[in-house]
Amino acid sequence: MGGFIDTVRDPVFLLSLFVSVAIFLTVISVAVPMLQPDKLQNRMKAVAVERDKIRARERARLQAESARGSLRSKESKRYMRDLVEKLSLKKALADEKTEQMLLQAGYRGEAPLTIFLFARFVLPFVFIAVAAFYVYVVLALDRPPIFKVGICLGVGFFGFYLPILYVRNATQKRQTSIKRAFPDALDLLLICVESGMSIETAMRKVAEEIVMQSVELAEEFSLTMAELSFLPDRKTAYENLANRVGLDGVKSVCLALIQSERYGTPLGTTLRVMAQENRDMRMNEAEKKAAALPPKLTVPMIVFFLPVLFAVIMAPAIIKIMSL
Numbered sequence: 001m002g003g004f005i006d007t008v009r010d011p012v013f014l015l016s017l018f019v020s021v022a023i024f025l026t027v028i029s030v031a032v033p034m035l036q037p038d039k040l041q042n043r044m045k046a047v048a049v050e051r052d053k054i055r056a057r058e059r060a061r062l063q064a065e066s067a068r069g070s071l072r073s074k075e076s077k078r079y080m081r082d083l084v085e086k087l088s089l090k091k092a093l094a095d096e097k098t099e100q101m102l103l104q105a106g107y108r109g110e111a112p113l114t115i116f117l118f119a120r121f122v123l124p125f126v127f128i129a130v131a132a133f134y135v136y137v138v139l140a141l142d143r144p145p146i147f148k149v150g151i152c153l154g155v156g157f158f159g160f161y162l163p164i165l166y167v168r169n170a171t172q173k174r175q176t177s178i179k180r181a182f183p184d185a186l187d188l189l190l191i192c193v194e195s196g197m198s199i200e201t202a203m204r205k206v207a208e209e210i211v212m213q214s215v216e217l218a219e220e221f222s223l224t225m226a227e228l229s230f231l232p233d234r235k236t237a238y239e240n241l242a243n244r245v246g247l248d249g250v251k252s253v254c255l256a257l258i259q260s261e262r263y264g265t266p267l268g269t270t271l272r273v274m275a276q277e278n279r280d281m282r283m284n285e286a287e288k289k290a291a292a293l294p295p296k297l298t299v300p301m302i303v304f305f306l307p308v309l310f311a312v313i314m315a316p317a318i319i320k321i322m323s324l
Helices: 003-011 011-033 040-074 078-086 087-095 096-104 110-140 145-194 199-210 217-231 234-245 250-264 269-289 293-323
Strands: none
Touching: 011 293, 078 087, 078 110, 078 217, 087 110, 096 110, 096 145, 096 234, 110 145, 145 199, 145 217, 145 250, 145 269, 199 217, 234 250, 250 269, 269 293
């Protein structure tokens, strides 16, 4: 047993073990991608077979989610609603920007606003209580009282700001999904319009086709189609779409559609130009991310790759020197 412990503690043995593991992982990382077979053809066949099933399943899921959302909006939590109404949290914590932020995150109706305001009011007290228990009981910090109180208040402020961070994160994910699928949706919309469909029918058709790529964009097109059918002013429907999404590309397309409705310019030409502009914007964004990749990889290269490389190169020489 003592010999095993001495062997484990031996620096030469540990260095050799580390070098062996590093070399093994390097070989595996290089060899595994080369040994994987090309599954593109099988994947394409599977996609072709399952396309209709996926589309039907996504449509059913959208309908179920919309039904559940409407049910939740009707049956919002009574204690949350009572607290928000008694303390007048809508006047204190909500404004037009708050409702706009929730809309862009995909939360519609009174129930999400009530939950958001309730969370902003309750979470600071919860976070302060947890921080006080951790600071005064668990850690038992030997610090001045003002320092402990400052920690608790800082954690409470984070709890107050946490719902905003959550909604902004949801908004960013939603906008990313819409941004990636929007140029393709415009191409489909152009094809439908040039084939003789009205803009309402074209949006309904595009919403059915684009649901596999972006559920969020399909929802927005469905809402816009309904507003175009029922609102007295079609301009309001386009403006609502731009406000709900909050992307510059969508806003420019909505403005172009409003001008096309007002001045009678050909809708196909407008959609063709807007589709090309959105494709260019998507390509420019991809090129910008690619250009920013080398600086971002500098720190991981220095921290993770160079030490392993130095260990592989220098380990044999170090072992020979230590064995002399």
